[in-house]
Amino acid sequence: MGDESGIGPEIILKALCSNEIPKNIEFKLVGSEKNLHDTYEHLRSLGLESLANPKNLKIHDLEVSSTNNNSKSSYGDSSFQYLKKAIEIVKQYPDSALVTGPICKKSWSLAGHDFTGQTEVLAKSCGVKNVGMLFTAKSPITGWRFNTLLATTHIALCEVSKKLNTELIHSKLDLFKDFCNTYNDKPTLKVAGLNPHAGEEGILGHEEKDWLNDALITWSKKNRNIKLLGPLSPDSCWNSSVKAWSDKNAEKHDGILAMYHDQGLIPMKVIALNYSVNTTIGLPFIRTSPDHGTGFDIAGKGVAQSQSMIEAIKAAVEITNNSRLLYTH
Amino acid sequence: MGDESGIGPEIILKALCSNEIPKNIEFKLVGSEKNLHDTYEHLRSLGLESLANPKNLKIHDLEVSSTNNNSKSSYGDSSFQYLKKAIEIVKQYPDSALVTGPICKKSWSLAGHDFTGQTEVLAKSCGVKNVGMLFTAKSPITGWRFNTLLATTHIALCEVSKKLNTELIHSKLDLFKDFCNTYNDKPTLKVAGLNPHAGEEGILGHEEKDWLNDALITWSKKNRNIKLLGPLSPDSCWNSSVKAWSDKNAEKHDGILAMYHDQGLIPMKVIALNYSVNTTIGLPFIRTSPDHGTGFDIAGKGVAQSQSMIEAIKAAVEITNNSRLLYTH
Incomplete structure (x- = not known):
């Protein structure tokens, strides 16, 4: 369910009512039944009609022991416990996938959960070291799947250069290759440089010249x-990518490896907007989530867009149905 | 003329033949008359017809003393001398503007000219400290002008955080305000954070919390x-910006201040493609240039797109004609 003080519950109710969602899928929601019901009633009172009724949904109702006092920390704790429980459930069912709502890292931190994101919790819970944060979007115009993998994820910009090295890049390329091989036997992958103009032969930064070219x-x-x-x-x-997104005849590539969060996410969001889905690759199951945050500023207003959540559910189904991808790590 | 071993001369000949170029403007080209003529003949031999004939252009033919041996360093030296001469000429004529072709920083460096870009040479030549590297594009769909100013420019990514401070941000906002005031008395400016999610309250980087918020x-x-x-x-x-670029009814802003080169340039190029123009603001005259590089890989093939050069010329004329902008610093 993600953070229940954000737009998570709203976009879930909107998405599960959409006719874009594949049929014959069993959904199980992990969160507070009461909160979801309250969200439903509130949105109905605003005049919204295209909503799934919580009565018709299977909910794993989780009582979180922390005081339910509507504080940031309380929402942080419950969203963390929902994730842990959801991982437990998904592990029990071989053909299942996990779709997560947005959480607030600050609220997690206030509740004493010092992870930089859901991806990191997933990796730890599954005992996996090499996971990848992949953003993927299927163009509604051309059907082309636009993939951007991040070499580093939720770290400060000034830490990026220190974190990157040959081993990390190789491990990400390995993951990326396995993912792309589920679609294409001979994929084309692109790698962005770290520095402006990819260092321009060492003039604008040394990492490309020192080791990235060789890697x-x-x-x-x-x-x-x-x-x-x-x-x-x-x-x-x-x-x-802009061309491949909008023009059927344009040359297509299978993915781009970005060196850091905003280098990959800025073009992903500008090109794919609400179609972009955050996917964790390298786990024993597929996990997707919408690529936006908790939207605290618009929570409860009924205006949140559910397209990214819809795409997250569709991508989870599409990728999970492709057995070649599973259990490669 | 920029670097004559790149696509500069080709896009100049293409652009000056375009009917999009404003009339009643006097052009003076600074470069090698022989090289420009050779480019013209070569492109004609490939079957290209929409080219300005160098015979009909005013050329300030500059003989560069370095050996004309077609080495990177030789082209680096001549493109540097062309820029210096062009600055000298523009300074003589109050109503003039400078449009520069792309240069190669590595070639400059090989020729012993240790500047990180043309902007830095311009600032030094004009004795100005506070200049801004602004990327601007006019949407052909909505007529909206999309502006992105860079707080830091041609430096390695790992240097960005060290270079940024309150004084720098204030000086860039001052420049940006003056630029936007030529279009709008009460502009809306946005400022991007440095870190992922703008630091997420200090969890993903400290600069926003430490000083950027306060600045x-x-x-x-x-x-x-x-x-x-x-x-x-x-x-x-x-x-x-994506919405304002393509939808007349979308909310419009006047500009975004980006913290570093690729943070600003990635969305600029993805959204505006060939319409984006590099503009130097804060000089006693307006300088523009196409926002792409020398294109060594496609030079001489006749396939270079001249749209960005056409936009650079149009923007130089449009901004220079707006007298409010000039001499504000």
Whole structure:
């Protein structure tokens, strides 16, 4: 359910009422039955009609021991417990996938849960080290799937260069290859540089020259069925994605590896808007979530867009049905 | 002319032949007459017809003393000398503006010219400290002008956090305000955060909490006719620009201040593609240039797009004709 003081419950009720959601899927919601019912009644009172009725949904009603005092910390604690329980449930059912609502990291921190995001909790809970934060969107115009994988995720910008190294890039490319191989035997992957103009031969930053160029060459030699391009100038790296998104005849690539959060997320959101889905790859199951935050400023107003949640559910189903991807790590 | 081993001469000949270029403007090209003529003949031999004939252009033919041996360093030296001469000429004529072709920083460096870009040479040549690198594009769909100013420019990513401070942000906002005031008396400016989710209250980076939040508040108090929003989450900061670019009824803002090169340039290029123009603000004259590089990989093939050069010329004329902007610093 994510953080219940945000737009999570609203977009879930809206999404589960949409006719875009695949049939023959069993949904189980993990959260507070009472809160979900309250959200439903509130949204109905605002005049909203296209909502799933909580009465018709299977809810794993979780009582969280922390005081239910509507504080940030209380919502932080409950959203953390919902995630832990949901992971437990998904692990029990081999054909299941997890879709998560948005949470607030600050609220988690206030509640004493020091994780930088849901992805990190998932990796720890599954005992997996090499997971990937992949943003994926299917173009409604061309049907092309636009994929951006992040090499680093929720860290301060000044930490990015220190965190990156050859081993990390290789592990992310391995994950990316496995993901793309479920769609395409000979994928084309692009890698963005770290610095402006990909360092411009060392003038605008040394990482490309020092190790990133070499890292890509050595990985390429071991993975000859992948066409690997990069490191490319970050500011033009996504131009081909714009074209592939909107033009059926444009050249298509299978994915771009971004060096840091905003380098990948800015073009993803600008190009794919509400169609973008956050997917965790490398786990024993598929996990997706909408690519936006809790939207505290618009929570309770009835105006939240549910398209990203709809896409998250559709992507979870589509990817889970593709058995080749599962259990590769 | 920029670097003559790149696509500069080609896009100049294409642009000056376009009927989008305003009439009654006197152009003076600074570069090698011989090289421009050679480019013209070569492109004609490939079958290209929509080209300005160098015979009909005013050319300030500059003989550069470095050996004309077609080396990177030789092209680096000549493109540097063309810029210096062009600045000299523009300074002589009050109503003139400078449009520059793309150069290669590595070639400049090889020729012993240690500047990180043309902007830095311009600032030094004009004895101005506070200049701004502004990217601007006029939407062909809505006529809205999309502006992104960079707080830091051509530096390695790991240097960005060290370079930023309150004084720098205030000086860039001052420049941005003056620019926007030429279009709008009460502009709306947005400021992107530095870190993912604008630091998420200190969890994902400390700069916003330590000083950026306060820097915006103090500037806002001194500039009450500006609606200032930020620091905003970088990955959704440009979503409103996408809408304003393509929808006449969408809410419009006057500009976004980006913290670093790729944060601003990625969304600019994804949204505005070839319409984006690099403008230097804060100089005693207006300088624009296309927002792409030398395109060495496609130079001489006749396939370079001249739209960004056409937009650069149009923007230089439009902004120069607006006298309010000139000599404000």
